[in-house]
Amino acid sequence: MPDAVSSAPLPTHSRPVRVVLDAMGGDHAPSNEVQGAILALKELGSNVELILVGREGDVTPLLAKHQGSPSIRVVHAPDVVGMGDEPSSIVKTRRESSLYVGLELMRQGLADAFVSAGNTGGVMATATMLCGRIPGVSRPTIGSFFPTKTGRPTLLLDVGANVDSKPKFLSDYAVMGSVYTELMIGISRPTVGLLNVGEEEGKGTEVTREAYGMLQTNGVNFVGNVEGRDILAGTVDIVVCDGFEGNIVLKFAESILGFLKDRFRAYADRGLVQKLLIGAFRPVLKSALRDMDYQEYGGVPLLGINGVAIIGHGSSSPLALSNMIKRAVEMVRKDVNGTIQKALATPTGPSKEPV
Amino acid sequence: MPDAVSSAPLPTHSRPVRVVLDAMGGDHAPSNEVQGAILALKELGSNVELILVGREGDVTPLLAKHQGSPSIRVVHAPDVVGMGDEPSSIVKTRRESSLYVGLELMRQGLADAFVSAGNTGGVMATATMLCGRIPGVSRPTIGSFFPTKTGRPTLLLDVGANVDSKPKFLSDYAVMGSVYTELMIGISRPTVGLLNVGEEEGKGTEVTREAYGMLQTNGVNFVGNVEGRDILAGTVDIVVCDGFEGNIVLKFAESILGFLKDRFRAYADRGLVQKLLIGAFRPVLKSALRDMDYQEYGGVPLLGINGVAIIGHGSSSPLALSNMIKRAVEMVRKDVNGTIQKALATPTGPSKEPV
Numbered sequence: 001m002p003d004a005v006s007s008a009p010l011p012t013h014s015r016p017v018r019v020v021l022d023a024m025g026g027d028h029a030p031s032n033e034v035q036g037a038i039l040a041l042k043e044l045g046s047n048v049e050l051i052l053v054g055r056e057g058d059v060t061p062l063l064a065k066h067q068g069s070p071s072i073r074v075v076h077a078p079d080v081v082g083m084g085d086e087p088s089s090i091v092k093t094r095r096e097s098s099l100y101v102g103l104e105l106m107r108q109g110l111a112d113a114f115v116s117a118g119n120t121g122g123v124m125a126t127a128t129m130l131c132g133r134i135p136g137v138s139r140p141t142i143g144s145f146f147p148t149k150t151g152r153p154t155l156l157l158d159v160g161a162n163v164d165s166k167p168k169f170l171s172d173y174a175v176m177g178s179v180y181t182e183l184m185i186g187i188s189r190p191t192v193g194l195l196n197v198g199e200e201e202g203k204g205t206e207v208t209r210e211a212y213g214m215l216q217t218n219g220v221n222f223v224g225n226v227e228g229r230d231i232l233a234g235t236v237d238i239v240v241c242d243g244f245e246g247n248i249v250l251k252f253a254e255s256i257l258g259f260l261k262d263r264f265r266a267y268a269d270r271g272l273v274q275k276l277l278i279g280a281f282r283p284v285l286k287s288a289l290r291d292m293d294y295q296e297y298g299g300v301p302l303l304g305i306n307g308v309a310i311i312g313h314g315s316s317s318p319l320a321l322s323n324m325i326k327r328a329v330e331m332v333r334k335d336v337n338g339t340i341q342k343a344l345a346t347p348t349g350p351s352k353e354p355v
Numbered sequence: 356m357p358d359a360v361s362s363a364p365l366p367t368h369s370r371p372v373r374v375v376l377d378a379m380g381g382d383h384a385p386s387n388e389v390q391g392a393i394l395a396l397k398e399l400g401s402n403v404e405l406i407l408v409g410r411e412g413d414v415t416p417l418l419a420k421h422q423g424s425p426s427i428r429v430v431h432a433p434d435v436v437g438m439g440d441e442p443s444s445i446v447k448t449r450r451e452s453s454l455y456v457g458l459e460l461m462r463q464g465l466a467d468a469f470v471s472a473g474n475t476g477g478v479m480a481t482a483t484m485l486c487g488r489i490p491g492v493s494r495p496t497i498g499s500f501f502p503t504k505t506g507r508p509t510l511l512l513d514v515g516a517n518v519d520s521k522p523k524f525l526s527d528y529a530v531m532g533s534v535y536t537e538l539m540i541g542i543s544r545p546t547v548g549l550l551n552v553g554e555e556e557g558k559g560t561e562v563t564r565e566a567y568g569m570l571q572t573n574g575v576n577f578v579g580n581v582e583g584r585d586i587l588a589g590t591v592d593i594v595v596c597d598g599f600e601g602n603i604v605l606k607f608a609e610s611i612l613g614f615l616k617d618r619f620r621a622y623a624d625r626g627l628v629q630k631l632l633i634g635a636f637r638p639v640l641k642s643a644l645r646d647m648d649y650q651e652y653g654g655v656p657l658l659g660i661n662g663v664a665i666i667g668h669g670s671s672s673p674l675a676l677s678n679m680i681k682r683a684v685e686m687v688r689k690d691v692n693g694t695i696q697k698a699l700a701t702p703t704g705p706s707k708e709p710v
Contacts, residue, residue, distance in 0.1 A: 147614075147618075149613070149614055149617040149618075151621075160552055163560050195603060197515055197518060204518060204599065205518050205519045205599055206519060227602075227606045228602065228604060228607035228608075228609075228610065229606040229610035231607060231610070232607070232610045232611065232613075232614040233613075233614070241603075243552070244552055244559065244560055244600065245599065245600040245603050245604075247552040247582075247583065248550060248552065248582070248583035248596075248600050248603075248604060249583060249600075249603060249604060249607055250583065251582045251584040252584065252586060252607065253607070254583075254584060255584035255586070256587065256611060258504070259503070259504055259587040259588070260640075262504040263502075263504075264639065266506075267639055267642075277632075277635055277639070278639075281632060281636045281639075284622055284629075284633075285615075
C-alpha cells in the first residue's frame with residue numbers, strides 16, 4: 001500500500017477508505033449501484049472515497065441526477081460480465097469488464113476494497129488470481145451468516161468457493177471465520193464447530209477426521225463436531241465445512257421462504273378466513289426468514305485474498321449495496337486481513353494476540 | 356425363503372406378511388409399539404402376522420390390556436439397544452437385544468420384514484451384517500422424503516448410511532430410489548438429479564463428476580445436476596447424494612420448524628394481537644412443515660439389504676409405527692428387492708422391465 005503507516009493502534013488507514021463499486025454487477029445495474037453509492041456516501045461522509053467502475057455513458061447521467069455527490073468518481077469499463085459467464089475465463093478474456101477493471105484498481109493499490117453484486121464465482125476467481133492470497137492462507141473462502149434461535153448469527157463457511165477441501169483448508173476457514181466474527185461482529189473468542197454427521201470425534205469422512213485434529217491446535221475456539229440442526233440452533237458462532245455441502249445447505253435454506261409461501265398460498269385458497277390469516281402472517285414469516293437470504297443481509301465477504309471484496313446477490317437493493325460498502329470500509333479499518341495473517345502465523349488464536 | 360413360490364405375477368407372498376416389530380426401539384417403548392401394532396393389525400387384518408420382540412414381562416401385560424389381538428406373537432429379548440450405542444458393535448456384543456433378535460428372525464426366514472423406531476445406525480449396520488446385500492448392490496442406503504412446492508414428495512438419498520460414497524454407490528442409490536419411488540409412490544419413470552453446486556456437467560467434486568457419467572448409463576431417468584434449492588422445489592423425484600451432505604441437509608431441514616417456532620414466540624411476546632395471530636397460525640405452519648420430519652411420515656426404508664427394514668424416529672407415535680408396519684407389508688408384497696436386483700442386472704432401467 002502506498003500510504004504512510006499510521007502509528008495509531010487499530011485504524012491502519014486514517015485517510016478515507018477507497019472503495020470500488022462494480023457499477024454493472026447486479027440485475028438492476030447501474031441504477032441500484034448508483035443509488036447505493038449515494039446512500040453510503042451520505043452515511044459515511046469523508047470516511048469513504050467511492051469509485052464507480054462501469055459504462056461511463058450509463059453511469060454518469062444517473063449520477064448527475066443526484067446532487068452533492070462530489071466524492072464519487074467514475075472509471076470507464078466498456079464490458080459487463082454476466083451471471084452465466086465462466087468465472088475462470090474472466091481474467092484472460094474479459095479485461096475490459098467492470099469486474100476485472102475494478103479488481104485491477106485494488107491490485108494496483110489504487111483502491112482498498114471492491115464491492116460487487118455480480119457473478120460470485122467470477123469475483124472470487126478473478127480476485128484470487130489478480131490479488132493473490134494473504135500469506136499463510138491455503139484457500140480463500142466465502143462465508144454466509146445464518147439466523148439462529150439465539151438471535152446471534154452463525155457464520156457458515158465455506159459456502160461454495162472450494163469443493164473437495166483438504167483438511168488444512170477447513171482449518172484455515174476456521175481461523176478466517178474466527179477473526180472476521182471477532183472483529184466485525186464483536187464476539188470475543190467465537191466458538192467453532194466442524195459440520196459433521198455426528199458429534200463423536202471419529203465421525204464423518206476422512207477429511208473431517210483429519211481436520212478435527214487440526215482444529216484442536218490451530219488456535220481457534222474449537223468445540224467439536226456439530227450437525228445440520230446446530231446451524232439454526234446457534235450452537236456455535238462459526239460452522240466450518242467444505243464448499244460442497246456449505247453451498248447445498250445455503251441454497252436449501254434460501255429456498256425455504258419460497259416453499260412456505262407456496263404452501264401457504266394453497267392454504268389461503270381454502271377460504272376467506274384462511275386468506276386473511278395468511279395475509280396477516282406473511283410479513284412475520286418474511287421477517288423471520290429474511291436474513292437466511294444474503295441479498296437482504298447485504299453481501300458476504302471473500303476472505304483470504306490480498307484485498308477486501310464483498311459480494312452481494314444479483315438482486316441487491318440500493319440499501320443492501322450501501323450496507324456492502326459500509327462493511328467493506330469497516331473490514332479495511334479493522335484490518336481483518338492483517339489479523340488473519342497474524343493468526344495463521346501464530347496458532348495461539350486470534351484473541352490471544354495483542355491486536 | 357422357505358415358503359412356496361406363488362405363480363401370481365406380482366404378489367410373491369399370498370400368505371400373510373410376517374413383520375417383526377422391535378418392541379423396545381422407540382423413546383416410548385414398548386407402549387407406543389404395542390399400540391402401533393394393534394392399530395396396524397386392525398387395518399391389515401389377515402394380511403399381516405406381527406411378532407413383537409422385546410422384554411416379555413413388559414410387552415405381554417400391555418398386549419393383554421387390549422382385546423382381540425390374537426395374531427400378535429411375542430418373542431422375548433432381554434436386552435435393549437439405546438440410541439447412543441455404537442452401531443457396529445451390536446452384532447458382536449448385543450445378541451440378546453430386541454434389535455438383534457428381531458433381525459436374526461428375518462435372516463432365518465422366520466419373518467419377511469423388520470420395523471424399528473430405535474437406533475438407526477444400529478439397525479443399518481446389524482441388518483447389513485446379518486442379512487447381507489441384494490446381489491449387485493454396492494452399499495445399502497437410507498432415503499428420506501421431503502415435501503415440495505409441487506405437492507409430490509422428493510426422495511433424498513443417501514441421508515446418512517454411507518459417507519465418502521464412491522461414484523458406483525451414488526449410481527446404485529439412484530437405481531434403488533427409482534425402484535422404490537416407482538413401486539411404492541406410483542410414479543412412473545421417476546426423474547433423478549445429482550445433488551451438486553451447479554447445474555453444468557463439470558461441476559462439483561471428483562466423485563460427482565464420475566457419478567454423472569454412470570447415472571447417464573445405469574438405466575435411471577437421469578436429468579442432470581440439481582442444487583440445494585431444487586429439493587423443496589420438487590424439480591426431480593429423486594435426489595442422489597453422499598450420506599454426508601444428505602444427513603446434514605436432513606437434519607438442517609428437521610430443525611426449521613423449531614427455529615421458526617422460536618422466532619414466532621419472540622414475535623408473540625410483543626403484544627396481544629401478535630400473540631393471537633401466532634396462535635392462529637401455528638397449526639398451518641406445523642402442517643406445512645410436518646412431513647419434513649420423518650417421524651411424522653412414518654419411517655424410512657433401508658434399501659439394498661436382503662430383507663425389508665423400516666426405521667422410524669425415536670419419538671414415533673403409535674400411528675407412525677402403524678404406518679411403518681403397513682409400509683413394510685407393502686414393500687414385501689410389491690417385491691421391491693427383487694425389482695432392485697433385476698434393475699441392477701439390466702441397466703435399461705426399472706420401468707422397461709416387464710415387472
